[in-house]
Amino acid sequence: DIQMTQSPSSLSASVGDRVTITCRASQSISIYLNWYQQKPGKVPRLLIYTASSLHSGVPSRFSGSGSGTDFTLTISSLQPEDFATYFCQQSYSAPSFGQGTRLEIK
Amino acid sequence: EVQLLESGGGLVQPGGSLRLSCAASGFTFSNYAMNWVRQAPGKGLEWVSGIKGNGGRTNYVDSVKGRFTISRDNSKNTLYLQMNSLRAEDTAIYYCAKELTVRSEFDCWGQGTLVTVSS
Numbered sequence: 724d725i726q727m728t729q730s731p732s733s734l735s736a737s738v739g740d741r742v743t744i745t746c747r748a749s750q751s752i753s754i755y756l757n758w759y760q761q762k763p764g765k766v767p768r769l770l771i772y773t774a775s776s777l778h779s780g781v782p783s784r785f786s787g788s789g790s791g792t793d794f795t796l797t798i799s800s801l802q803p804e805d806f807a808t809y810f811c812q813q814s815y816s817a818p819s820f821g822q823g824t825r826l827e828i829k
Numbered sequence: 830e831v832q833l834l835e836s837g838g839g840l841v842q843p844g845g846s847l848r849l850s851c852a853a854s855g856f857t858f859s860n861y862a863m864n865w866v867r868q869a870p871g872k873g874l875e876w877v878s879g880i881k882g883n884g885g886r887t888n889y890v891d892s893v894k895g896r897f898t899i900s901r902d903n904s905k906n907t908l909y910l911q912m913n914s915l916r917a918e919d920t921a922i923y924y925c926a927k928e929l930t931v932r933s934e935f936d937c938w939g940q941g942t943l944v945t946v947s948s
Contacts, residue, residue, distance in 0.1 A: 724891070757934045759874075766924065766941065767866075767874065772934040810874055814933035817888055818864070818876040 725749055725813050729821035735829040740801045744824045746794045746811035755815040756794045758787055761823075762807045770809075771796065801826075831855040831937045833925050838942030845915050845946070851908040851925030851939055859883065859903040862928040864935060865910050867921035867944075877923070878910065879933065893919075915946045 726749040736742050746756065758771040769778045771787035774794060784799040798805055806828050811821040837849040851863070864879040878889045878899040887899050898911040908925050922941040929936035 755932055759935075761874075766938040767935070768938075769929065769934060769936045772929060772936075773932070778929075778936065812874070812876075812933075812935075817890065818879070818933045820874040820876065823873045 725752060725816055725819055727811055727813055727819055727821040729809075729811055729824050731824060732822065733825040733827065735827050736801055737829045738801050738803055742798045742801055742826065744796045744809055744811075744826075746789075746796070746821050748792045748794075748813055748815075751791045752813045752815035754790050755813055756787070756789065757812045757814060758785075758796045759810045759812065760805075760807045761810065767810065803828075831927065833927065833937060833939035835923065835925055835939045835942040838923065838944045840945045840947065841915055842948050843916060843946055846911070846913045847915065847944060849910040849912065849923055849925075849942060849944075853906045853908065853925075853927070856927070858901075858906040862931065862933070863901060863908045864926045864928065864933070865899065865908075866924045866926050866935065866938075867919075868924070868941075869918075869921045872921075875921075876933075879928075880908070912944070915944075917946050920944060920946050 728747045754774040756774045759767040761767045775787045808823045832854045834852045865877040880887045880899045896914045900909045924941045925939045926935035927937040
């Protein structure tokens, strides 16, 4: 099984900040890495798929990069609606998720 | 508009069974693989099971193998999850999720149904 590890587990930032969240796989997963956003009491929302492809309707301030074992999600300029929990997920083999990164307002 | 609506959750005793359903609309159901993903209260996401569009291939997370069975009825646009021998650690919100392509990117999620396993 492939283990996914996100860092940090939580993060405090301000509106307008540039934020980067990291996800590491326990083995190479090529580019098969997806990112989701989940707000409290809401359903997860797909943001990025295959490492860097922006899903339909997702603002361009979100971007993803990486390949192999190391990946990043970047939010270029935080907006108030971006404060949420973010999960990475590998789809190279049987899917597995990272533990989540909680992004809070500073 | 793509819609997924889960049902069938509830309170069940350890060792009991439940059958979850997910009614799909707004897309050609048989063309897409479907999955179940769960989230224990206050915890992260865990993929549970997936099934290809024609129902010909299924897979499961190790912790539910031999206890859970995923299936689909493409004539009814409905996905199922039969859960047997339920344990306390199966307590979670269960979401059905549609795949964007064939690589298990989950682009559409239902609202979820809560399963509570407790005596």
